[in-house]
Amino acid sequence: xxxxxxxxxxxxSYISQMLSRVGDKWTVLVxxxxxxxxxxxxxxxxxxxxxxxxxxxxxxxxxxxDGFVSRTVEPSSPPRVSYELTALGHELLVPVTGIAExxxxxxxxxxxxxxxxxxxxxx
Amino acid sequence: xxxxxxxxxxxxSYISQMLSRVGDKWTVLVxxxxxxxxxxxxxxxxxxxxxxxxxxxxxxxxxxxDGFVSRTVEPSSPPRVSYELTALGHELLVPVTGIAExxxxxxxxxxxxxxxxxxxxxx
DNA sequence: CAGGATCCTCCTAGATACTG
DNA sequence: CAGTATCTAGGAGGATCCTG
Numbered sequence: 205x206x207x208x209x210x211x212x213x214x215x216x217s218y219i220s221q222m223l224s225r226v227g228d229k230w231t232v233l234v235x236x237x238x239x240x241x242x243x244x245x246x247x248x249x250x251x252x253x254x255x256x257x258x259x260x261x262x263x264x265x266x267x268x269x270d271g272f273v274s275r276t277v278e279p280s281s282p283p284r285v286s287y288e289l290t291a292l293g294h295e296l297l298v299p300v301t302g303i304a305e306x307x308x309x310x311x312x313x314x315x316x317x318x319x320x321x322x323x324x325x326x327x
Numbered sequence: 328x329x330x331x332x333x334x335x336x337x338x339x340s341y342i343s344q345m346l347s348r349v350g351d352k353w354t355v356l357v358x359x360x361x362x363x364x365x366x367x368x369x370x371x372x373x374x375x376x377x378x379x380x381x382x383x384x385x386x387x388x389x390x391x392x393d394g395f396v397s398r399t400v401e402p403s404s405p406p407r408v409s410y411e412l413t414a415l416g417h418e419l420l421v422p423v424t425g426i427a428e429x430x431x432x433x434x435x436x437x438x439x440x441x442x443x444x445x446x447x448x449x450x
Numbered sequence: 451c452a453g454g455a456t457c458c459t460c461c462t463a464g465a466t467a468c469t470g
Numbered sequence: 471c472a473g474t475a476t477c478t479a480g481g482a483g484g485a486t487c488c489t490g
Contacts, residue, residue: 220355225350226346227350260453271444285452308341313394318394352463
């Protein structure tokens, strides 16, 4: 039996990974769009706009590996590959939405702080 | 009066900034330590461990600019500079803790998904 | 259509040296 | 002590070419 410290250290590693993941450039955007329902690769790319094939592929692979997204291939020609959120993926939206809503509610305070800070630096 | 779309687009920019901020390597760690109370630069660096002077400086400046941290200088020699969370900084801990707790609660499901994914890739 | 493989570029972050 | 300035390496992300 490992001491509690070990377990908490491991937890921190996972927490850090998740914060980093949701903080990357595309993950939250992809998850948000998939929150509307199942979607194909090209449709996702078109709707997001500005994401390269490579980054969409990488982002989806990461999400699939962690169990947030499921990938379905219809064996046809040309192939149709669709993605959708798993239950875990939908649940992830809850805490992420928490930060988003907190930010939206506090934009005014943040912006005021920035302007005050920038003024104090220039003056 | 701007249309709603404009406002939402601007919100997304802020939300993206905040997600990116809390997703960077040191911000959450610094905020968490400062959550315990006011702390000096060197104490913060020693307790966090592994963070360079430069990155601690940059992280603190960003937090200060956004109004999450306040900086106090005692004019002495050598100078004593201490940092503490503002009210806004303490409030930020709430949604961030939300993601952290969600992650901690779901580590098992994530880890299981990863192992299943990795097995399916190798086999 | 979906995505693998490359190449390239920029930014982040770390190391180091210096200052008030 | 608490920074600033400079240099550099590594990784994230974009552009492009190619394939089943």
